[in-house]
Amino acid sequence: MIQAGRGWGKTRTGAEWVREQIESGKRRIALVGPTAADCRDVMVEGDSGILSVCNANRPNYEPSKRRITWPNGAIATTYSADEPDRLRGPQHDAAWADEPAAWKYATDAWDMLMFGLRLGDNPRVVATTTPRPIQLVRDLLALPGTVITRGRTHDNAANLAPQFLEQIVGKYEGTRLGRQELEGELLDDVPGALWQRAQLDATRVTVAPELSRIVVAIDPAMTSGEKADETGIVAAGIANGEWYVLADRSCRDTPDGWARRAVGLHGEFSGDRIVAEVNNGGELVEHTLRTISKDIPYKAVHASRGKRVRAEPIAALYEQGKVHHVGFFPQLEDQMCNFVPDDYDGSPDRVDALVWALTELQENFKFIMV
Numbered sequence: 001m002i003q004a005g006r007g008w009g010k011t012r013t014g015a016e017w018v019r020e021q022i023e024s025g026k027r028r029i030a031l032v033g034p035t036a037a038d039c040r041d042v043m044v045e046g047d048s049g050i051l052s053v054c055n056a057n058r059p060n061y062e063p064s065k066r067r068i069t070w071p072n073g074a075i076a077t078t079y080s081a082d083e084p085d086r087l088r089g090p091q092h093d094a095a096w097a098d099e100p101a102a103w104k105y106a107t108d109a110w111d112m113l114m115f116g117l118r119l120g121d122n123p124r125v126v127a128t129t130t131p132r133p134i135q136l137v138r139d140l141l142a143l144p145g146t147v148i149t150r151g152r153t154h155d156n157a158a159n160l161a162p163q164f165l166e167q168i169v170g171k172y173e174g175t176r177l178g179r180q181e182l183e184g185e186l187l188d189d190v191p192g193a194l195w196q197r198a199q200l201d202a203t204r205v206t207v208a209p210e211l212s213r214i215v216v217a218i219d220p221a222m223t224s225g226e227k228a229d230e231t232g233i234v235a236a237g238i239a240n241g242e243w244y245v246l247a248d249r250s251c252r253d254t255p256d257g258w259a260r261r262a263v264g265l266h267g268e269f270s271g272d273r274i275v276a277e278v279n280n281g282g283e284l285v286e287h288t289l290r291t292i293s294k295d296i297p298y299k300a301v302h303a304s305r306g307k308r309v310r311a312e313p314i315a316a317l318y319e320q321g322k323v324h325h326v327g328f329f330p331q332l333e334d335q336m337c338n339f340v341p342d343d344y345d346g347s348p349d350r351v352d353a354l355v356w357a358l359t360e361l362q363e364n365f366k367f368i369m370v
Contacts, residue, residue, distance in 0.1 A: 001140055002128045004151030005184040006168075007160045010128035012048035014096045017126045019053050021094045022074045028119055029076035030087070030095035032109065034102045036066075039078035043098050044068065050076070079113075081105060087112035093120035100140075101132040104327040105206055110136055131186040132330060135201045141186070153182040176338065194315040195336040205324045208244040211237035213364060216266045217357035218276040219349045220258065220285055231258040232353030234332070235265050238361045243323040245357075248332040250350045259288045263296060273297045275360045277352065301356055308341035311351065314358045323358065 004010050018029055031050075033039040044050050044061060050068060051061060059070040068076040079086050081103035095113055103109050117123040131137055140146055157165060172178035179185045189196045219232035231253065235246040249265050251258055266274055276285045278300040286298055303310065317323050325333070332350040339351050 001146050002126065002149045002151070003131045003141075003184050003186065004128075004149070004155075005153035005182040006130060007153045007164065008151040008156050008184070009048070009159075010130070010151075011042055011046060011098070012053070014043070014098055014126055014128040015048060015050045015053045018050055018076065018094075018096050019057075021124065022070055022072070022076075023057070026094040026120070026124075027074045028090075028092045028094070029074070030090070030092040030113060030116065031068075031076050031078045031098075032081055032087070032095060032100075032113055033078070033098045034080070034104070035082055036078070036080040038098065039066075039080060043096070044078065079109075081109035084108040084112045087116055090116050091119050092117050093123050095123075095125040097125060097127040097129075099129050100127050101129045101134055101137050102330045103136075104329070106134055106136040106328050108206055110140075130181055131184060132180070132334065133186055133188060133197055134328065134330075135197075137186065150184055152184055190338050190340060192340040193337050194311055194339055194341065195318060195333075197333070197337050199318055200325055200333055200336070203318070203321050203324045204328070205244070205326055208237060208246065208324070208326045209239045211239045211244065213238050213361060214246070214269050214271040215357050215360050216262055216269075216271050216274045217353045217355075217360065218258070218262050218274065218285070219352035219356065220255070220276060220280070221252070221349065222280050229347045230349040232349035232351070233258065233262050233265060234350065234353040234357050235269050235271065236354070236357040236361060237269070238364075241322065243317060243358055243361060245323065245325045245329065245332075245354065248329040248350060248354075250331070250353065255284075255288045256291075259292050263289060263292045266296065271297075273299055273360070275299045275301050275356055277301055277303055277356060279303050299360070301360070307348070307352070307355075310359065311339070311341065311355050313362070314355050317358065317362070 002010055002013055031039055031043050033043050059068045061068050066078040084105050095117055100106055172182060180187050214237040216235045221229040221231045230250050233249040237244050237246055246269055247265060249261050251261060274296055278285050279302060289296055289298060335348050335350045339348050
């Protein structure tokens, strides 16, 4: 387990480890990343990926087959942790798991990977990740056979852009987020936060039942760019008095960009309605959405009460075990478990969108029950 901050060199280390395993006789390697795009763009083709470290023993990469083949016959195959069942069946004698703390179906994907790690006399796996206190990471760190390497962003400062060190490290160093993302610390829950990770893990599911109603909620940002707030975009549904969080597609984008993303998400889940907070955008929010889809079912909502008042009833539903996350949403859940209403550093856009989505479903459920 390599647990280190951003820019430390986790990807390069994982790629070099794969190369060494091939040279030492391993023949079937699993490469598992958060998504198929991460496997391709980071683990294989990235600046620090496998192809960049195998110049002397150049393998053949076949993206359509998700396969890398070395001259000695060794094969590495890429797998998306978004699709754990793809790991059923294939056998491996080594594996590289990249950013397991960001896998949507972390435990399921890891379990399927372990079932297939059965070739050879000494199967090995390396996990490279910036730590998040999810259950899988805690379990891996507690295993007797886990060898842990820790690192800080500053350890590799000589190879990082000065602007990165000045703007990112300078901004977050000493903060709680900086301790996680730069120092590579595994942090416990925040005292006073409305949500706790154990609570989310206890009710997490991999598949939602047939849902009676689905909404997409938007907390729109009025500006775009690297320093702008995010636009929160969350999809959720309800079935038999239980709530299910289906997707977090929050982003930093132009109004046209986030509107297309929200409309696309609505279509992906055959949603019943889009709800959007309009305190700042007013009628422009609806206009932007209708330029993408003129007949989209839409409802404007106004934040007439503070974030704590809006969020606490939703947090209560979680405490009652009535809200289930379908998979794992790392950035949303980080924001939730750091959200202390009277002392939150930043704008909780993802949490706002989540609260709007579940509130809309809750109000509709109460109306039906009456």
